[in-house]
Amino acid sequence: MPTMDAKQALKTTISKTSTLTDEQFDYFFSHFKPLSYKKGQAIISAGDLVDREYFVVSGCIKSFFINEDLKMFILQFAMPGWWSSDYNALYNHTKATINLDCITDAEVLCLTSDDREKLCSELHPVERFFRWRTNNGYVATQKRLMSFMNNNVKYRYEELLNLYPELYNMVPKNLIAAYLGVSRETLSRLRD
Amino acid sequence: MPTMDAKQALKTTISKTSTLTDEQFDYFFSHFKPLSYKKGQAIISAGDLVDREYFVVSGCIKSFFINEDLKMFILQFAMPGWWSSDYNALYNHTKATINLDCITDAEVLCLTSDDREKLCSELHPVERFFRWRTNNGYVATQKRLMSFMNNNVKYRYEELLNLYPELYNMVPKNLIAAYLGVSRETLSRLRD
DNA sequence: CCTCAAAAGTGATCTAGGTCACCCGACCTC
DNA sequence: GAGGTCGGGTGACCTAGATCACTTTTGAGG
Numbered sequence: 147m148p149t150m151d152a153k154q155a156l157k158t159t160i161s162k163t164s165t166l167t168d169e170q171f172d173y174f175f176s177h178f179k180p181l182s183y184k185k186g187q188a189i190i191s192a193g194d195l196v197d198r199e200y201f202v203v204s205g206c207i208k209s210f211f212i213n214e215d216l217k218m219f220i221l222q223f224a225m226p227g228w229w230s231s232d233y234n235a236l237y238n239h240t241k242a243t244i245n246l247d248c249i250t251d252a253e254v255l256c257l258t259s260d261d262r263e264k265l266c267s268e269l270h271p272v273e274r275f276f277r278w279r280t281n282n283g284y285v286a287t288q289k290r291l292m293s294f295m296n297n298n299v300k301y302r303y304e305e306l307l308n309l310y311p312e313l314y315n316m317v318p319k320n321l322i323a324a325y326l327g328v329s330r331e332t333l334s335r336l337r338d
Numbered sequence: 339m340p341t342m343d344a345k346q347a348l349k350t351t352i353s354k355t356s357t358l359t360d361e362q363f364d365y366f367f368s369h370f371k372p373l374s375y376k377k378g379q380a381i382i383s384a385g386d387l388v389d390r391e392y393f394v395v396s397g398c399i400k401s402f403f404i405n406e407d408l409k410m411f412i413l414q415f416a417m418p419g420w421w422s423s424d425y426n427a428l429y430n431h432t433k434a435t436i437n438l439d440c441i442t443d444a445e446v447l448c449l450t451s452d453d454r455e456k457l458c459s460e461l462h463p464v465e466r467f468f469r470w471r472t473n474n475g476y477v478a479t480q481k482r483l484m485s486f487m488n489n490n491v492k493y494r495y496e497e498l499l500n501l502y503p504e505l506y507n508m509v510p511k512n513l514i515a516a517y518l519g520v521s522r523e524t525l526s527r528l529r530d
Numbered sequence: 531c532c533t534c535a536a537a538a539g540t541g542a543t544c545t546a547g548g549t550c551a552c553c554c555g556a557c558c559t560c
Numbered sequence: 561g562a563g564g565t566c567g568g569g570t571g572a573c574c575t576a577g578a579t580c581a582c583t584t585t586t587g588a589g590g
Contacts, residue, residue, distance in 0.1 A: 211484065219487050221480065234477045266469070270462050277458070277469035284476040285426045288413065291483045292403065295411050295519035298546070318567060327487035332547055334569055490576075510537060524577055526539055 152180055152203040152255055159201070159227055163278040164271035174265060174272060178255035189246040189254075190232055196242045198258045199231035200224075205252025206316055210324065211244040220325040223249070223313060229279065249317055299328045300336050344372055344395040344447055351393070351419055355470040356463035366457060366464060370447040381438040381446075382424055388434045390450045391423035392416075397444025398508055402516065403436040412517040415441070415505060421471065441509055491520045492528050 153175055160166065166174060178201070183189060189207065190196060200207070207224040209232070221244060224230040232242045236259055266273040293302055303326060307314055313322065323333040345367055352358065358366060370393070375381060381399065382388060392399070399416040401424070413436060416422040424434045428451055458465040485494055495518060499506055505514065515525040 213488050217488075219484060221484070233473070234481065237473055237477060266466065267462075270459075270465065273462065273465050273469060274458065277465060277472060280469065280472045280476050281425070281429055284472050284479060285429060287476060287479045287483060289426065291479060291486065292411060292413070294483065294486060296405050296409075320567070329548055330568075331549080331570080335547095512537070520576095521578055522538075523540080523579080526537095527577090 152178075152253065155203050155227060156201060156255060160272075160275050162275075164275045166269070166271055170269060170271075174269065177261040177265060178257050181254050181256050183248045183252045183254070185248055185251050187248050189248065190242050191245050192242050194242045196232045196235040197260070198256050199229055199233075199236060199262070200246070201255040201257065202226050202228050202230065203253040203255060206249040207246055207252055207254070208249050208321065209244055209246050218324045219327060220321060223310070223317060223321075223325065225310070225312070249321070294327065299326055299332060302326050303333065303336060344370075344445065347395050347419060348393060348447060352464075352467050354467075356467045358461070358463055362461060362463075366461065369453040369457060370449050373446050373448050375440045375444045375446070377440055377443050379440050381440065382434050383437050384434050386434045388424045388427040389452070390448050391421055391425075391428060391454070392438070393447040393449070394418050394420050394422065395445040395447060398441040399438055399444055399446070400441050400509075400513065401436055401438050410516045411519060412513060415502070415509060415513075415517065417502070417504070441513070486519065491518055491524060494518050495525065495528060 156175060156178065157171060160171070160174070180203075183205075189200065192211065202224045204226055207230055208220050209222045209224065209230050210218050210220040212218050222228075222230060224246075230246055232244045232246070234240070235242045235244075262276065266276060293305060297305070303322070306322070306326065319333055320330040323330040326333065348367060348370065349363060352363070352366070372395075375397075381392065384403070394416045396418055399422055400412050401414045401416065401422050402410050402412045404410050414420075414422060416438075422438055424436045424438070426432070427434045427436075454468065458468060485497060489497070495514070498514070498518065511525055512522040515522040518525065
């Protein structure tokens with residue numbers, strides 16, 4: 147029963163920081179729309195208006211952008227329990243510059259920005275949760291930036307697989323390369 | 339009268355997202371401790387226990403880390419109105435891995451993590467403000483990461499000066515190089 | 531005005547990783 | 561079973577930026 151799993155997954159996530167009564171949680175949950183996507187399907191494409199974000203229940207979603215030379219750079223592999231969107235577009239009400247799409251079949255819970263703000267205002271613990279979540283994203287991105295400046299590809303590749311071993315089988319190497327910011331050729335030559 | 343300026347600066351910042359009554363703001367402000375530092379002075383050093391963060395009133399503070407080869411990488415130049423700390427250490431209660439120190443004489447307002455959490459619990463608008471602040475940091479860091487992967491030094495240098503023209507006169511070039519993640523020699527050769 | 535240290539410039543050389551071209555094998559689908 | 565596409569590997573080159581060694585400029589303190 148996919149929807150039950152989704153509800154439980156969201157509950158587990160939010161209880162990391164905030165306690166909601168059952169009624170509060172049901173109310174919170176009622177603002178999320180469950181959606182299913184097929185492998186390869188796009189959720190957000192550059193140029194779209196972005197007014198929602200996604201909580202991953204199952205599967206794996208990549209967020210990425212494509213530069214003028216059609217080279218792809220991956221920002222995030224969103225695994226179950228993670229959140230994803232084009233947050234720049236979402237918060238600044240601009241058009242998407244990044245894309246989300248599904249590396250595998252995926253189930254998500256979708257929340258509009260308006261509903262998030264409404265929930266944050268109505269339920270203080272929800273606001274706390276979202277503050278905490280973004281803190282973690284901020285710290286993680288900062289670490290990644292530092293690693294990028296400081297370490298070579300081989301180190302960053304091993305670091306990534308250490309942190310997320312499941313990626314090794316789930317995600318093709320060319321996407322790993324796009325996350326690490328190197329060419330697939332270089333990644334393929336690492337085992338020397 | 340430095341303290342008055344500080345109070346006003348903080349008020350301006352928080353009113354970007356949240357409305358506090360004068361009593362609420364005075365209460366909020368009473369948790370901040372004004373401090374002055376001299377050019378070159380350290381605020382946080384790697385290995386310290388970190389239990390507070392800093393709001394910059396005047397001057398410029400760099401946050402940076404030093405790798406095993408003693409090479410410096412700069413995370414942020416904090417200008418007036420910005421916040422700075424080792425957020426990883428602060429949130430995870432671990433020892434500092436990054437350093438803060440003053441590029442110029444500086445005045446700051448210092449807030450402990452405990453007080454921040456207390457204020458966030460007591461005043462919903464304060465929690466909203468900190469959520470918003472971290473959102474912005476997250477989006478900015480993500481943009482910087484993408485630019486790092488996508489653009490060469492020259493482009494990133496111009497982008498930085500475009501965004502913060504005041505850095506050009508305020509900050510020595512070797513620090514700019516440490517922010518861009520290149521050697522000072524390379525930066526100095528850019529004007530070709 | 532002199533001194534000393536820090537900031538900045540520059541030439542010569544080296545290297546990690548990019549680029550291009552090509553190959554192979556595992557799947558699909560018709 | 562022929563063709564197509566996708567993931568992945570590899571050889572031959574090229575280039576942005578690093579590194580090292582040295583010089584010049586700047587500016588603050590006595």
